[in-house]
Structure formats: structure tokens, C-alpha cells
Amino acid sequence: MRSQISMWMLTKFAMVFFISALALILFAFVKTESETLCSSQAETVAKSVSQGINSVLNLPAEDYRVIVPLESSLSIGRSDFVRYSVNITNLATGKIAVLGTKVSTGSFSIYVRADAKGCDSGSSSPYENMVVHLIGQDRGIKNIGGTDRTVLQLFPSHPYQKSYYAVIIKCREKYWPPPTASVKTPLKHLFVIDCKKSNVEECDKLDTAYIDKCCGWSGDWSIIRNNALCNGE
Numbered sequence: 001m002r003s004q005i006s007m008w009m010l011t012k013f014a015m016v017f018f019i020s021a022l023a024l025i026l027f028a029f030v031k032t033e034s035e036t037l038c039s040s041q042a043e044t045v046a047k048s049v050s051q052g053i054n055s056v057l058n059l060p061a062e063d064y065r066v067i068v069p070l071e072s073s074l075s076i077g078r079s080d081f082v083r084y085s086v087n088i089t090n091l092a093t094g095k096i097a098v099l100g101t102k103v104s105t106g107s108f109s110i111y112v113r114a115d116a117k118g119c120d121s122g123s124s125s126p127y128e129n130m131v132v133h134l135i136g137q138d139r140g141i142k143n144i145g146g147t148d149r150t151v152l153q154l155f156p157s158h159p160y161q162k163s164y165y166a167v168i169i170k171c172r173e174k175y176w177p178p179p180t181a182s183v184k185t186p187l188k189h190l191f192v193i194d195c196k197k198s199n200v201e202e203c204d205k206l207d208t209a210y211i212d213k214c215c216g217w218s219g220d221w222s223i224i225r226n227n228a229l230c231n232g233e
Contacts, residue, residue: 136194
């Protein structure tokens, strides 16, 4: 009788131990799966912004615009979502002053980070000989490796000041009348803009006032070059 009771107790303990171990394994699996799903979505966002910049830069057209829609949140499985942000940092490695305008060569670092452990991703986009403009209310300066860098932050999950789109525009300066001999080559401008308008038609276009002042037919080269908005980062 005692041996039967002992065997029964051992069987029960073994079952409890097995169920507990299985629950821990399932919990770890679900956690890993959630982190993987979230990181995968963060990578998709980072790459979409990077590809938008690359496509604008690589197309032969002088003037071009790409709009990258931003998801409002990232999924961590089932019906659970987390907020996230996008940092676009101008990592200029060289600058040349052309009549007061900064012409840069370098790359953009795109970093996506969510409010969840282990959920982040990054990408980059190189550029060459561009006058760079990062535009948005959440634009600032951050010291990275002893160098001050311009950073544009996008907040697609913000409840009130939501970033709906990342707008990338490139354009080449146009002059009328033609420039003097002191200006040999029209400069190329690249704008990366935080659009907080839900209607995509309200986002910045090639003929937006300040973009037109930098690259449009709105004045001669002296007006463009003396406009502080067009000097670049």
C-alpha cells in the first residue's frame, strides 16, 4: 500500500514538473517569436525609408519625389502592438562651401526603435555632392563620436503629432536669367521631410514654396544662394 502511495506521489510530482517545464518552454518560445516579429517589422520600416532615399538619388530625373508611408505601430503578435520611432541621422563625411551653401558627401543612418525589448533595426543610404535638408519639428543636433550630427526624428505612433509619411525630394537648381561665370554648375538639393498630414496630397511637393526657392524658377542664382533656407546642413 505504501509503495503504491509513493508511486502515485512520484507520478504526480513528475506530471507537475513536466507541465511547469513545458509552460516555461512555451513562454520562452512566444517571447522569442514576438521579438522576432517586431524586429522584422522594424527592419521593414528602416529599409523602406532607405530604399525611398536610394530610389530618389539613383533616378536620372533632375527633380523627383518619393513618399514613404509609415505604419502607426509595430505588431508583437496576436492583437498586441507597440509604439516606435524613426531616427534619420545625416552622417556627412565631407563638406564643401559653394558661395555659402554646404555641399556634402556621406550617408544617412536610419534607425527604428520600438517600445519593446529587442525590437530595433537599422539601415543606411549613401549620397554624394548634395545640399542636404532634414525638415521637421523634431529635428535636432546630437553629438555622435565627438561630432555634432543633424538628426530628424519621426514619431508614427504619437497620439497627437503623428508622422504619417517620410517625404524625400531631390531637385537641381534652375536659374533665369542664367548664372554668371562664377557659378559653373547648378547644385543638387536633397530634402528629407517629416509629413504630419494624414492626407498625402498635403505633404510637401516639388513646388512647395521653400523648395521652389531653392530649385525652382522663382529667381536668379543670387536670390537662391542668399536664401538661408537653401544653405543646407
